[in-house]
Amino acid sequence: MSGPNGMLYGGDEIGALVFDPGHHSLRVGYAQEDTPKADIPAVVGVGPATHVPEPEEKVPDGNVTQSGTKAGNELRHYIDVTELHVPRTGMEVHTYMKDGQVDNWDLFEKMLDYCYAKVIRSPSEHHPALFTEAVWTTRPAREKLAELLFEKYQAPAFFLVKSAVLAAFANGKSTALVVDAGASQTSAVPVIDGYALVNAAVRSPVGGDHLAAQAKHMLTNMHIQMLPIYSIQSKEVIRERERGRYTLKTLPAGLTHSWQQYMLRRQYEDFCHCVAQVSESPYEERQAAAAPMSHYEFPGGYHQDFGPERFKLTECLFEQTLGAPHLACAAAAGCDADARPALWGSVVACGGVANSPGWLDRLAKELAARAPSSHRLKSHAAPSPTERRFAAWIGGSILASIGSFQQMWISSQEYDEGGKGQLERKCP
């Protein structure tokens, strides 16, 4: 904390937790660490407790959170992949997120319970909690979160920061134009001196989910069947483009549609991760055909090389008015003219989609074509894929462990005195 010569350096760790709820997953971990402790899918499986046959889940160590009775039926909540990805009769999968903010508070509570009990394994009263939020989070949602943390979890302190600001911090900037390509949407938010400009922020519903939907559409058109991986008992080695030979597993009856869809979406995401690539310039058949092919084996054993399709697939991310470059330009145009040179000088890209190979190059190239030539354009992104994906969490981790930040927390005393009304003032 302080050196021998009286100089102050480093941060001050007070055991704070950082939560970064997203559409795809929730990241949680201790501040001052470089990666989150857990990256949990942002869905909760809800199923009737009576139908669960396995006895081992009754063990207190199991990843299952018990919940109260609901209309006579006991419900169980299944969280995280080890529990969620098991085929269970009547288990519906629900997401608690909607439009970038928490929507279903009951399910989100279950998620927080799980985080404290199974990830952090420490009582919530001991840890100040820093939450990230989308720029457009509404006031009721923010206040509800503060209420939840202080009243249910008895957190000693709480703070809310816009995820764009944190992403900028994670890249070492206090002023940046943050382009966040997430699962549900892509957004561009100008950040000035650590404050997000709310009115200049723009977003579009094109994100990772859209890409997965496109992949599904493309495979259907190619007459390739994406069998659910949980339904395959075994498969044989076959030659390329040969019809798959596999045996099916006997599955419990009554698997819900939502769970099946959820599992399939994961598989399409995997397909996108493996195959999709962004071409440097707008899609061109000839150029795409020249690029190396990418091999993919489907759960049923069928496998083939994908060539130009890889590039065609990602074109939906760069549509004229919905793509990241357009958003960045719109966001910069919405700012004061004095702020624009600084924003163009540090464009920060983050989010899971930003990890697609070639995405960053394409963004830089399109921005160079669109940005006013009088500005120096420079785009930044963390070199490693994890740092890009978890940019907001890492920024929160940095912020919550800075010594001079410790005065900014809303403490439980302050909450008791001032109520949740002060949230707008304290967490701009």
Add this chain to the structure above:
Amino acid sequence: MADILDILDIEQPTAEISRDSILHGDKVKKKYVTAKAVKRPEGMHREVFALLYNDNKDLPPLLPTDTGKAYKQTKAKLGMRKVRKWTWAPFTNPARKDNAVFHHWKRVSDEAKDYPFAQFNKQVTIPSYSESEYNQYLKSEDWSQAETDHLIDLCQRFDLRFIVIHDRWDRAAFRDRSVEDLKERYYGICATLSKVKTNPWSNTVTMVNGEKRIYHYDAEHEKKRKEQLRRLFDRTQEQIDEEQMLLTELKKIEARKRERERKTQDLQKLISRADSGNLPATTQVNNNNEGTSTPSNNASNIARRHDRKLHKKKLTAQQRPIRTVESVTVEWSGIKFPEARGTGVWLRSQRMKLPPGVGQRKTKAIEQELRLMNIDIAPTPTEAICKHFNELRSDLALALDLKNALASCEFELQALRHQYEALNPGKTLTIPPSICNSVADGESKPVGEIIDVVGSPSALNTTI
């Protein structure tokens, strides 16, 4: 010589006197015999050969050797001090108003200290005003008090980051205002309050020589500047391309213009040279005819001018009956030969090269002069000849300059005399022979001829 022998590997004569042999005269020089003895076999790499047979014929070491005791001696002194304990201790932060208690790791010895990061808690001082003060001084037609309060509140919250303040402005309650409006109001309040109140706010009032200087915000100027910036940024690609195209066109036009000017100048030089080449001759004639032929002379000049239709202004200035005495400027420099060439070997004849600053005409004049003196233009460049030849040419150049100057002065004198006679008919101006050179001195005639041959630099001196 020794270097060459070394390079060619020829045995040096033993009796040679060099600096080395004087200094270490009695030591016998070592000779590299071994290196000669072994020849590199055909096909063996040079590097491999060097490993086997180096100069002193030592074998390369088989084991990595360890020389020096650099890191052996300094021993890391670990565990010499007592371990200082860390504790997970509660602390309060003086920068917080609520005395909230957090926990962190700290040294037991640091127990009593204040929270060190509290020193970074810096706040901007924002002016405050009471209700009555507002009514007395700050009333504005444009701004209500609620709006002003909101502005001051935002300034406090966002530490005067006006772009952020503008972004978070409560648009539901108050009408949208530009950043400039907000700034104008804020700095206006600061200025007014610092005039009436005794305690000045540090950020808007500076003390210069004990006198208060209040920051004045020029909103109009800022608005104009922003508008210009906005226009600059909002240019479309076509506009930028057009501007670029126009700029290149402008450059082309300017280049053409310069070219034209250069050509006319050249032409004018030629004309004036021709004029001045003739004029001294006519003035000589006039000298004999006592000014009667002056009108015809002028007339012929005018006719010539009309023929050439060039640079009337300059020529008319020359032909104007009342002329002012132009000062004749000559560079009394001679030629400066550059002293040091670049490093490396160079030919001594390089030293005799005329520097690039000397013009073609001068070079030719010097050569002409040398020929008259029966001196070779390119003599053998020994040290002495080099020096003297350069000096001679420098003097020659100087002499030529002086002669040119003299000729032009002469011309001036004659011209003035003609002018005088034209204005006072019947009177003659006798120039005292002490200042008149050409009439008395017959020797100077050839000089004039030479100047004519080489294109009379005097013309340049008088007209340009």
